[in-house]
Amino acid sequence: MREGPEGQCLADVRQLLALIKRLRPCWSIGDPxxxxxxxxxxxxxxxxxxxxxxxxxxxxxxx
Known part of the structure; x- marks a missing residue:
């Protein structure tokens, strides 16, 4: 599954999840x-x- 479109999709999803994890602390700046x-x-x-x-x-x- 590492090769081909499914593997690329899996890699992209994992990158999105990592990015979301890094962005979450930004929301704690001030209220709102x-x-x-x-x-x-x-x-x-x-x-x-x-x-x-x-x-x-x-x-x-x-x-």
Whole structure:
């Protein structure tokens, strides 16, 4: 499974999980967190992408 599209997908998923783990501490900055505008814009785009991914996963994994 390490080779081919499934292996690449698995590697990408593991990278996403590691990235999420590194990002989580950022949310503890202030209550609520105060982010500069460029970061806010990037986070809004990330939220949209993650919502889309979540919907795709639900269609693929949920019977």
């Amino acid at each position: 967190p105060v982010f500069p505008e460029p970061l806010q814009k990037a986070l809004r785009g990330l939220r949209i992408a993650l919502n889309t991914l979540q919907a795709d996963l639900a269609r693929s994994l949920d019977p």
